[in-house]
Each structure stands twice: as structure tokens, then as C-alpha cells.
Amino acid sequence: MAEVLVYVDHVDGAVRKPTLELLTLARRIGEPVAVVLGGGAADAAATLADHGAVKVLTHDASEYAEYLVVPKLDALEAAYEAVSPAAVLVPSSAEGKEIAARLALRIGSGIITDAVDLEAGDEGPVATQSVFAASFTTKSRVIKGTPVITVKPNSAAVEPAPTAGTVEVLKVNFSDEATGTKVTGRTPRGSTGRPELTEAAIVVAGGRGVGGAEHFAIIETLADELGAAVGASRAAVDAGWYSHTHQVGQTGKTVSPQLYIAAGISGAVQHRAGMQTSKTIVAINKDAEAPIFDLADYGVVGDLFEVVPQLTGEVKDGKA
Missing domain, CATH: 3.40.50.1220 (TPP-binding domain)
Structure with missing residues (x-):
């Protein structure tokens, strides 16, 4: 069965729910291979294996925290070249959609954003989208290159499916553009104790x-x-x-x-x-x-x- 690359959204190894939903959807079209960038890979790998990731590619570097999206893009591109997947799935966050769009451009592929469902098709994965202010539902597929698809949170129920989850270290060479935009400071957002709006049930x-x-x-x-x-x-x-x-x-x-x-x-x-x-x-x-x-x-x-x-x-x- 073809492999499906899944970009993991996590905080210090705590995998966020939209990624677990991606793993559920990925299993419909192939075998999920998760990409974990930054610290906490060991904790993340265990969770990902419990939810169907047959392989977990990890890489840690200070660039992921010190610079904007390009280091993550470089790493996802390296994972794409190492795996040659049937599709690449990314959470539909603001950062996720930027990474997905840049990746599609780099590898010369089509992109589908804000999918709400995925299914296997004879000519590649078929994505369901709600369009024109959700007035219509469409089914789309990429006809050039490897599909890069972002999926809205809460689009699928999380379904555990334990696997071995073999962990491998990914080799990443950062591009010259990776250090072009540096993060100079962060202001923590005050916690309300409530779930994140876009992820809440x-x-x-x-x-x-x-x-x-x-x-x-x-x-x-x-x-x-x-x-x-x-x-x-x-x-x-x-x-x-x-x-x-x-x-x-x-x-x-x-x-x-x-x-x-x-x-x-x-x-x-x-x-x-x-x-x-x-x-x-x-x-x-x-x-x-x-x-x-x-x-x-x-x-x-x-x-x-x-x-x-x-x-x-x-x-x-x-x-x-």
C-alpha cells in the first residue's frame, strides 16, 4: 500500500487533535508516515503509533523555533523526497496552509485546501470541500504531481489503530532562505482553560x-x-x-x-x-x-x- 505523508502539529511532543484526525483520514488512502519536527519527538512518536503511523520521521533543530516556516518547509520537502508518498496531508491552520502551498510549488504539484473528507479514488485521493460560504459541496482531486491537501479540524473522528511506529531520523539540509526571517520575540497568549476555537468539539x-x-x-x-x-x-x-x-x-x-x-x-x-x-x-x-x-x-x-x-x-x- 502507498505511503501518505502526514505533517504533525504538536507542542513539545503533545500531538494536537487535528493531526490525529489526519492519521485517520490517511489510513483511508494509504499507510501514514508522520513527520515530527522539533523537540518532544519521543512522546509524539508513541501517540502517533497508537493512531496508525507505520513510520515516524523526526528531526530536531533550533531553526524550527528561531525562524518562520521555511525550515519546516525544507524538512517536509526532505521527507517527501525520502518517502515518495501518494499524498501529503497538512492541518488547515494558517501556518499549515502556508507550508502546504510552498511545498506544492516546490515539488510542482497541485494543492487542495480546507478539505472536510478524503477517500481513495482510481486516479488518486479524492477530497471533499465545502465551497462558496459552504453553499455547495464539491469533490476534487489533484491531476498533476503528488496531491498536497490541507484538512479542516473536526473533519473526522479520531480512531486509534496501534502500529509499530518505527522511528527514523530524517536528514534535512536547510536552504539559504530558511534563516531569512527570524523570530525576535514571543508573547504568550493568556490561557482561558477553554479549548482552541478551531479545534473545539x-x-x-x-x-x-x-x-x-x-x-x-x-x-x-x-x-x-x-x-x-x-x-x-x-x-x-x-x-x-x-x-x-x-x-x-x-x-x-x-x-x-x-x-x-x-x-x-x-x-x-x-x-x-x-x-x-x-x-x-x-x-x-x-x-x-x-x-x-x-x-x-x-x-x-x-x-x-x-x-x-x-x-x-x-x-x-x-x-x-
């Missing part, structure tokens, strides 16, 4: 109907009871009620959770573009004609300041 989002920054507390309370991430519409972000890093929409982040709760969000097209692929959508809005109800699986016409606290109470009682 549940998202609770507030919009213009929340009415002010001080009222987002009821959104946060519900999110904390559900173990969810907090999102916000562009209107709420532009008003200064919530951080831009939590904006869901065409000009913000794209999410695809199992459950999306929209409170006080009318459902403008640009917002729908960022959450329309959510598995189950619940809308809470006092305007029965709000466009969000056209999209919702379940809708509550009512005042969010009454409905959300009641919902939070029900969740608490259910956990008691």
Missing part, C-alpha cells in the same frame, strides 16, 4: 444581540459548563466586546464543531461562511425571521438573557 458564540462586553459572561458560563470554546460574530468583535482571535466568519476563523450554539447572532453570510459545516447548529434569537434559523438544526425564538441561563442550568443539572 463544541462552540458557543455570541453576537450583536449580547449587547455589550459585560454580557459575554453568560456566553462564557455556558461554554464552561459544556467544555466549549467561545466564539463571537464580526459585529461583536468590531464593537470591541470580544477579542478578534475569537471571531468566527469569513474574515475570522472557520470552525466545524460537533455542536455550534449561536446566541444573538442574526446569521449574516460572512458569519455563516465560518460555521456552516458544523454538525449540529442551535440558534437562539428573539427575531423569528433571523437568517440563522434557515441554517439551524434547532432554533429557539426568545431572549438570550432568559434562554442561555436556563440552558446553562439544565446542563448543570444534567451533570449533577
